[in-house]
Each structure stands twice: as structure tokens, then as C-alpha cells.
Amino acid sequence: MKTKIALIIALACTCSARATVIELGQIDLIGTFTLNHLYNFNNQGAAPFGWFGNMTAQSVSGIFAPHVTVGDYLSMNSTALNTVQPFPLWSVGGYTFATTFLLITGPDSRRFCFGIVDLSGNGFDPNDYPPYGAYSHWEVIAPPYDISHFDHDIMGPINLSIFVGYDNGHVPDGGNTLLLLGLGAVCVLLFGTMLKNKAKPDAYP
Numbered sequence: 001m002k003t004k005i006a007l008i009i010a011l012a013c014t015c016s017a018r019a020t021v022i023e024l025g026q027i028d029l030i031g032t033f034t035l036n037h038l039y040n041f042n043n044q045g046a047a048p049f050g051w052f053g054n055m056t057a058q059s060v061s062g063i064f065a066p067h068v069t070v071g072d073y074l075s076m077n078s079t080a081l082n083t084v085q086p087f088p089l090w091s092v093g094g095y096t097f098a099t100t101f102l103l104i105t106g107p108d109s110r111r112f113c114f115g116i117v118d119l120s121g122n123g124f125d126p127n128d129y130p131p132y133g134a135y136s137h138w139e140v141i142a143p144p145y146d147i148s149h150f151d152h153d154i155m156g157p158i159n160l161s162i163f164v165g166y167d168n169g170h171v172p173d174g175g176n177t178l179l180l181l182g183l184g185a186v187c188v189l190l191f192g193t194m195l196k197n198k199a200k201p202d203a204y205p
Helices: 002-013 176-199
Strands: 021-035 050-052 056-062 089-092 095-105 112-120 134-141 154-167
Touching: 095 134
Parallel strands: none
Antiparallel strands: 021 050, 021 056, 021 154, 089 095, 095 112, 112 134, 134 154
């Protein structure tokens, strides 16, 4: 009986709630990326991870839609993707995307690149979206390569996505409240049953 109660409490503890993230807009672009075979994760400032080719908008939604159109090119202060500063600085349709944090992770064959962005332009103000403000990021998966034969630069097609959204601070119930109430009621019933059983005299002396 004690084991059953422990399992129920453990289950209740694993119920987590997440706030609702509201997407404000997205830009999807296609183009190419060239991997630098001389890049060294142990000396990241020595050379860029690689270089972007021309990036063209393929779909646009949300706040970006009135200003960015399909076919627009992403303007870059530099095509290099450095993993230490200076980070990428891009613009399109009057918006500017200044990368402030960069992460590259995943297996050698498909590196996942992720950048946190300061978004500005066209009157956009992240503080207009309480309680935490809006945030923006970009992500792309680098072209695949074979680490055992990576002795020259490799270029391949990529899909680059830029997102902006905000956390509205509200946690959807999703049935978790009812679940926790039900689990609590079961715990009370089980505990009561244990006390009753303990209070009963033994059937045999």
C-alpha cells in the first residue's frame, strides 16, 4: 500500500504546466551555406563556422507580412557565421535582426544552429507584449558532412527560419488541475484505508 501511495505522489509531482507562447510572426528563407573545414570548436575565434549564400524569403507571416514579401533577400553585414562576436547582423523589409547569442550543437552530420535576436524596425517594440516582452530567434540546420572526410569546404542547401513571439504569462489548464485534484482524493482515500486497517484487531492471536 505504501508503494502505491509513493507512485501516486511521484506521478503528481511530474505534472508540469507551461505558459502559452503566442507567435507574432515568422520568416522562412532558403539558400546555401558553406561549411568551413578549418573551423575548430576548441578555438572558435580563429575562423567562422561557415558562410551564408544568398538567402531568399519563401514564406512570411504575422507582423512581418506587411513589410517582407516572398522573394526578398536577407541583407547581411557579413556572410560569415561566427560562434564568437561579431555575431550576424541581418535586415529585411525594414527589420533588423541583431544576434546576441549563438549556439551550435548536434551531431557532425547535421549541426543545429540557433541564435537569439534583438529585433527592431517598423515600430516594433518588444515591451508592447507584457509581462515579459517579445523575443526573437533564428534557427537553421547546417548541410551534412562526413567528419572522416572533411578536408575541404562543403556547400549545401539550407532552410533558415526567423521567429518572433511572446509568453502571455497564462498557464493553460489542460486538465492538470482536475488530475491533481483526483490524485489528491485518491491519496486521502488510500491513507484513510491504511489507518482503518491498522486500527482493526488481528484476526488471529
